[in-house]
Amino acid sequence: MIIRIAFLVFGLVYATSLQANVHYQFKVYLNDKEIGYHNFLVSKEGTHVTIDAGFRVKFLFFTAYEYRHLNEEEWQAGCIKQIRSETNVNGRVYSVVGKLSDKGLNVSRVKDGESLNTLLPECAMTFAYWDPRLLDQSRLLNAQTGEYTSIEVIDKSRDTINVRGVDRLTNRYQVKAGKLDIDLWYTDDHEWVGLVSNVNGRRLRYELVSPS
Numbered sequence: 258m259i260i261r262i263a264f265l266v267f268g269l270v271y272a273t274s275l276q277a278n279v280h281y282q283f284k285v286y287l288n289d290k291e292i293g294y295h296n297f298l299v300s301k302e303g304t305h306v307t308i309d310a311g312f313r314v315k316f317l318f319f320t321a322y323e324y325r326h327l328n329e330e331e332w333q334a335g336c337i338k339q340i341r342s343e344t345n346v347n348g349r350v351y352s353v354v355g356k357l358s359d360k361g362l363n364v365s366r367v368k369d370g371e372s373l374n375t376l377l378p379e380c381a382m383t384f385a386y387w388d389p390r391l392l393d394q395s396r397l398l399n400a401q402t403g404e405y406t407s408i409e410v411i412d413k414s415r416d417t418i419n420v421r422g423v424d425r426l427t428n429r430y431q432v433k434a435g436k437l438d439i440d441l442w443y444t445d446d447h448e449w450v451g452l453v454s455n456v457n458g459r460r461l462r463y464e465l466v467s468p469s
Contacts, residue, residue, distance in 0.1 A: 351366070
């Protein structure tokens with residue numbers, strides 16, 4: 258459960274142009290029990306994103322799972338220009354640092370003190386669910402682990418979901434990444450409004466709180 262829950266957080270950014278800085282806030286639920294939050298701030302140019310996420314799953318009086326993720330990303334023309342993330346999953350520490358060069362995106366990743374360097378294509382995206390261009394990709398950068406992951410996107414057609422207390426007609430897509438299946442919902446205006454995934458038989462769900 259640890260990796261799969263964490264896997265859903267690292268990419269919640271986008272690089273489209275905005276009229277002003279926007280602060281997005283999500284509540285996170287596991288089997289309809291609130292376990293944490295995901296907040297991120299996007300610059301009005303869509304070139305800088307700051308991510309802050311935290312989960313805590315309790316069993317009786319004990320904390321069975323704890324997750325903390327901080328991430329800073331710079332974007333240029335829909336591609337990652339620079340990334341720096343730090344993640345703590347039940348005491349296991351991950352860090353990712355990436356910077357664009359004339360050869361491509363140089364990514365250095367560290368897990369439990371072991372480091373690995375990778376060169377990615379010049380235009381790479383993270384799991385930026387908020388940016389619909391995600392749906393056109395075949396591989397995405399995992400901002401937690403630094404891995405460049407193959408994905409498959411399936412159009413699941415129209416669907417109605419409740420968004421901030423209002424039923425909205427949306428377009429539903431499924432993103433497959435290895436053993437992970439993620440359902441995403443977008444409005445006709447390309448606004449990302451929902452995410453659901455199964456985590457070891459349990460339902461993980463993101464609920465958009467703001468902007469309203």
